[in-house]
Amino acid sequence: MRFSNKVAVITGAAQGIGEGVARRLAEEGARVALLDLDLQGAERVAATLPGDALALRCDVSQRDQVEDSLERVQQRFGRLDVLVCNAGLTRDNLIHKMTDDDWDRVIDTHLKGSFLCCRAAQRYMVDQRYGKIVLMSSRAALGNRGQSNYAAAKAGLQGMARVLAMELGPFNINVNAIAPGHIETEMTRATAARIGIDYQQLQEKTIQANAIKRVGQPEDIAAAAAFLAADEAGFITGQVLWVAGRPTV
Template identity: 55%
Template sequence: MTEHPQRVAIVTGAARGIGAATALRLAADGLAVAVVDLEAAAAKETVGAIEAAGGRGLAVGADVSDAEQVTAAVERVAADLGAPTVLVNNAGVTRDNLLFRMTEQDWDTVMGVHLRGSFLMTRAVQQHMVEARWGRIVNLSSTSALGNRGQANYSAAKAGLQGFTKTLAIELGRFGITANAIAPGFSRAT
């Protein structure tokens, strides 16, 4: 029987919520999972849950909208767990407000985490996927991509992620890399 090396996944924003559930599921499926989150202490809790279930994880504190932190985080994952070939761009924030009350900071923060963060993470990880001639990228969009009152910033970012995803599929498909976006409706941890 041939032994396959363990695949390595990065899930951003996996300290809690949908990201934590995704990280746990990938670990249960046999992948080593890097939990990348702004909140390093909470990321460690997700890794604790992964390890308690017999999996392998690594907590990495990083802001996905910061290019230097992203580079350092991906290098650390590659060094400690192995080359990442699965990426879930899940980290997210909301700064909801009606348009006339929405500040530039509200706009920039949401764009920074969802769009710039997904761009930076994907750019850093794709080199490992291209080298492996295999990769899986999943971007978290939302039903709000179609428009939602009080969410001009968030809906624009989530719609933008769909164009980003399609472009990744076009550019990276030839290397055995798939890119998909999923668009959940409202959900919260029970």
């Protein structure tokens, strides 16, 4: 029960990795707020969690929605200890086919969305002199064909984690990033569909390249996020934790 008396906000928590993180933190005692574009999905997850959970519709790329959501979390739970910036999407295309909209949607969701959430959350965390922020990067930060937008955003988040760690550390706020490899979620299912292979084939390709002979599950990332958000990781900040089933960098 590492998160008794703690309040956690997880973005993109209606499914996949965000759902897994919300579940893990709630199972360890946190009161959680699930922010997602998909309110019904967030409500569905919230209803299955132990303890007090709040589902809010929020587009993380919109400043007003982010600030309003965190204000509502503060009103409901009275504090904000953990922020996991996880909301995301892909709009893959080779550069000659990538549209402005493909670029903007991905950068606005991952990079600007995380910026807006961190800026809003740090106000509460600085006042408390306590906070844990986890940004969801990706192994794709190292480069993936068709993902110039996504790789740029995910590499950007690693830089942001380092800078925010420097700026917020004096206020007892830790900021780290997780870089998952292939995790079994709707996002990787959509990737298989885009490149025109079935999901099993994509998974087998990943498993061949992995040292650990399986693909990842949301629970693998939830365990890493819970570790970085827990007090036992209090001297770890500005780091990228690669959770990819193989050595990376």
